[in-house]
Amino acid sequence: MRIEAVPGDITDQDVDAVVNAANSSLLGGGGVDGAIHAAAGPELLAACRDLRRTTLPDGLPVGDAVATGGGRLRARWVVHTVGPNARVGETDPALLRSAFTRSLDVAAEVGARTVAVPAVSAGVYGWDAATVAAVAVAVGAVRGWAGEHPDALDLVRFVLFSPAVLAAFEDALAEH
Numbered sequence: 001m002r003i004e005a006v007p008g009d010i011t012d013q014d015v016d017a018v019v020n021a022a023n024s025s026l027l028g029g030g031g032v033d034g035a036i037h038a039a040a041g042p043e044l045l046a047a048c049r050d051l052r053r054t055t056l057p058d059g060l061p062v063g064d065a066v067a068t069g070g071g072r073l074r075a076r077w078v079v080h081t082v083g084p085n086a087r088v089g090e091t092d093p094a095l096l097r098s099a100f101t102r103s104l105d106v107a108a109e110v111g112a113r114t115v116a117v118p119a120v121s122a123g124v125y126g127w128d129a130a131t132v133a134a135v136a137v138a139v140g141a142v143r144g145w146a147g148e149h150p151d152a153l154d155l156v157r158f159v160l161f162s163p164a165v166l167a168a169f170e171d172a173l174a175e176h
């Protein structure tokens, strides 16, 4: 499984599944969530509303993930995850690790081979980008997951919107 970090907009990626840094409501938000819903179109919100009506009446817990179709995205699936929100005191790295590893579990479960992943929690949720990068890349998260599931995915591509966050992920890939 290849792990890489590239600059860009996650909504443009030609991959099987795109991970969304959603919130527990699954009903849309700003940042990458807003961009994914805008690009995917109303089908995505309808799929999220269905999840809330059926399996997730209380929303998606922090650190968990769930898949929907990708609407108008090139990606066939969106994997929604909820990172911890440092602004309300959610600073446990285990929750952030779980957001990344559960996203890969769900992507593999639906049959994706290639997955694009944003810097979950590094925006509105207030985590420092270098911490997010270290947690995401480390043996405890994506690298560890790849070791445990060597044939489950071909590519995990971190797609980073800002040069500073890209640099943090490049450093983490070089160091961890």
Ligand code: ADP
Residues within 6 Å of the ligand: 008, 009, 010, 011, 021, 022, 030, 031, 032, 033, 035, 036, 083, 118, 119, 120, 121, 122, 123, 124, 125, 126, 127, 159, 160, 161, 162, 165
């Ligand atoms: P959170 O609420 O989990 O912090 P945000 O969406 O606010 O999520 O931010 C997560 C990261 O996603 C930030 O680094 C932000 O710059 C980045 N981001 C925002 N839009 C996009 C996009 N279209 N593609 C990739 N990354 C994006």
